[in-house]
Amino acid sequence: MTAYIIRRLIQGLIVIIAVSILVFLLMRLLPADPLQLYLAQNDIIKISPEDYQTLLVRFGLDKSLPMQYFDWISDILRGQFGDSLYYNESVGTLLLERLPVTAHLAILSIIIASVFGITAGVICALRRGGALDTFLTSAANFGISIPIFWLGVLMIYLFGLYLGLLPLHGYTSPFQDFWMSTRQLVMPVTCMAVTAMASKARQARSSILEVIRQDYIRTAWSKGLRERTIVVRHVLKNGLIPVVTLIGMQVSHIFGGSVLIETVFNIPGMGRLMVSSVFAQDYPVVQGCSLLFALIVVMVNLIVDISYGWLDPRIRYG
Amino acid sequence: MVIEPDIMAESKETMPRIGAFKRFYRVFLGRKIVIFGLFIIMLLVITAVFAPVFAPYDPYEQDMTKHISQPSREHLLGTDALGRDTLSRIIYGTRVSLIVGISAIIIAGIIGMTLGLIAGYFGGWTFAVIMRSIDTLMALPMMVLVLVIAAMLGGGLKNVVIALGIGGVAMYARMMCGQVLMVRENDYIMASRASGASNARIMVRHLMPNCFPPLIVLMTMQMGMMILAEAGLSFLGVGVEPPIAAWGAMVTDGYRYLLTNPILSFAPGLAIMLVVFAFNMVGDGLRDAIDPRLRGTL
Numbered sequence: 001m002t003a004y005i006i007r008r009l010i011q012g013l014i015v016i017i018a019v020s021i022l023v024f025l026l027m028r029l030l031p032a033d034p035l036q037l038y039l040a041q042n043d044i045i046k047i048s049p050e051d052y053q054t055l056l057v058r059f060g061l062d063k064s065l066p067m068q069y070f071d072w073i074s075d076i077l078r079g080q081f082g083d084s085l086y087y088n089e090s091v092g093t094l095l096l097e098r099l100p101v102t103a104h105l106a107i108l109s110i111i112i113a114s115v116f117g118i119t120a121g122v123i124c125a126l127r128r129g130g131a132l133d134t135f136l137t138s139a140a141n142f143g144i145s146i147p148i149f150w151l152g153v154l155m156i157y158l159f160g161l162y163l164g165l166l167p168l169h170g171y172t173s174p175f176q177d178f179w180m181s182t183r184q185l186v187m188p189v190t191c192m193a194v195t196a197m198a199s200k201a202r203q204a205r206s207s208i209l210e211v212i213r214q215d216y217i218r219t220a221w222s223k224g225l226r227e228r229t230i231v232v233r234h235v236l237k238n239g240l241i242p243v244v245t246l247i248g249m250q251v252s253h254i255f256g257g258s259v260l261i262e263t264v265f266n267i268p269g270m271g272r273l274m275v276s277s278v279f280a281q282d283y284p285v286v287q288g289c290s291l292l293f294a295l296i297v298v299m300v301n302l303i304v305d306i307s308y309g310w311l312d313p314r315i316r317y318g
Numbered sequence: 319m320v321i322e323p324d325i326m327a328e329s330k331e332t333m334p335r336i337g338a339f340k341r342f343y344r345v346f347l348g349r350k351i352v353i354f355g356l357f358i359i360m361l362l363v364i365t366a367v368f369a370p371v372f373a374p375y376d377p378y379e380q381d382m383t384k385h386i387s388q389p390s391r392e393h394l395l396g397t398d399a400l401g402r403d404t405l406s407r408i409i410y411g412t413r414v415s416l417i418v419g420i421s422a423i424i425i426a427g428i429i430g431m432t433l434g435l436i437a438g439y440f441g442g443w444t445f446a447v448i449m450r451s452i453d454t455l456m457a458l459p460m461m462v463l464v465l466v467i468a469a470m471l472g473g474g475l476k477n478v479v480i481a482l483g484i485g486g487v488a489m490y491a492r493m494m495c496g497q498v499l500m501v502r503e504n505d506y507i508m509a510s511r512a513s514g515a516s517n518a519r520i521m522v523r524h525l526m527p528n529c530f531p532p533l534i535v536l537m538t539m540q541m542g543m544m545i546l547a548e549a550g551l552s553f554l555g556v557g558v559e560p561p562i563a564a565w566g567a568m569v570t571d572g573y574r575y576l577l578t579n580p581i582l583s584f585a586p587g588l589a590i591m592l593v594v595f596a597f598n599m600v601g602d603g604l605r606d607a608i609d610p611r612l613r614g615t616l
Contacts, residue, residue, distance in 0.1 A: 018454040019458070026467070141598060146591050149550060150583070150591070289462075294457040
């Protein structure tokens with residue numbers, strides 16, 4: 001087990017280093033010249049070649065690409081993400097401000113998606129072909145096809161404008177006003193959860209159906225066990241492990257969705273920060289956001305893999 | 319693969335004698351929802367090709383006297399802020415969705431499958447380097463990766479396709495690699511190696527065709543994903559250039575007039591959902607038909 005954990009940690013570390021290189025290169029290899037952007041942001045139109053050189057040296061842009069990367073990564077390891085070109089704040093402060101909002105939305109969405117999605121999938125599989133199965137399966141098929149930003153617009157129209165039940169947009173911290181916060185979260189969390197819920201239901205359904213036809217389930221039936229025992233002890237235990245391990249993917253999808261949903265509902269989280277920074281060409285913020293997103297995804301995958309290895313010995317020796 | 323049913327028929331008298339293709343079609347077309355999906359896809363392709371014939375108006379023609387008009391007999395879905403006919407714009411929007419979807423899948427498929435093929439075939443360090451890079455690509459949420467690439471390249475149809483193409487690479491590489499690892503254990507691979515075939519020949523002539531079927535399913539499913547992602551990008555404003563009709567951008571444009579004329583936002587979104595749904599259902603059907611073990615489970 002220890003060897004497995006160490007191996008997995010090293011793998012994770014390699015991916016994290018590779019991600020940092022990718023995020024760094026993404027910004028540097030693209031056509032926009034960072035210094036030109038800086039000048040534009042600060043309304044400096046004319047600049048003498050000497051001053052340009054001084055600035056290049058000041059930002060370390062005169063060095064070779066690998067050296068620039070090492071400067072950048074060593075700053076980040078010391079917690080210095082650089083300064084935003086657009087907001088008068090350091091990227092670190094911005095991220096600390098925005099991360100809890102997105103985390104709040106994402107965690108709620110993942111819980112809702114997993115609970116309802118897996119339950120629906122299990123019900124469908126156990127009562128395959130029934131009316132409920134037909135209904136839930138079609139609902140899931142629509143769920144994976146719906147553009148979530150459009151669902152957001154629909155919900156704003158129906159619940160916000162037409163029925164006037166929910167606030168149209170915005171975000172309030174639950175510590176400030178819990179009731180308002182919950183009311184504001186209903187629509188964005190539903191939108192963020194819907195795709196994940198639908199795909200969880202589909203995965204759970206097919207995984208359970210796969211397990212149900214295994215020999216050990218037939219053995220369990222022929223032993224005369226009660227249906228409840230078979231379902232809980234044998235079917236769910238074996239059928240749900242692969243579904244739960246896909247949670248890393250799900251976190252990544254939900255973060256991707258936050259980019260759209262936070263824009264629709266005007267929520268000041270990392271997703272909207274990302275969008276506005278991309279438009280403002282505020283590359284230190286874009287870098288910081290992407291790196292943070294990726295770090296969380298890698299960490300979640302790492303935790304899932306390690307607990308998977310702990311749950312299922314076949315994995316750690318494989 | 320093709321002769322398998324015949325062998326079965328000889329050994330077991332009860333097995334019906336049907337060809338692999340016939341069985342494929344029977345399973346594939348066995349579900350009504352798959353036929354519905356195929357119908358929608360055909361409709362989409364026909365609409366895209368003959369857009370000028372179907373569209374009642376020029377999708378770019380502005381008419382300020384008809385600013386945000388309600389649905390009427392002349393304009394079935396009303397007109398937008400610039401007086402352009404919504405129905406015509408939705409009809410022309412099929413072109414953007416199809417072009418972006420297909421080109422992005424071709425780019426992602428070629429790069430991803432090549433990487434997966436090389437990683438799976440050579441193994442060792444090649445495998446480690448390629449697959450860890452793919453893990454890296456997958457660590458970034460696809461929407462984030464695609465948004466950054468598309469926006470930094472400056473938006474527009476070409477850059478959206480490039481961004482989506484890069485965003486889709488990881489899935490193909492992973493699936494291809496998994497397939498190759500399985501297929502390369504077959505005796506016919508060893509046989510062709512023993513008869514002196516080069517690595518390139520084994521990869522292209524033997525591994526590629528035998529690894530391909532499950533990837534067709536992925537491609538169909540990805541068509542839906544790519545159309546969704548493109549719509550998301552144009553919703554955020556980094557999609558195709560403004561005058562061109564794109565469904566995602568139409569949802570954004572209509573969003574401002576939600577109170578007075580909600581259909582401007584609803585109709586293009588419905589079109590996106592219908593098309594994505596169709597590709598997903600056809601993908602499901604293909605999967606059932608290719609892998610009988612999973613029949614009816616998805």
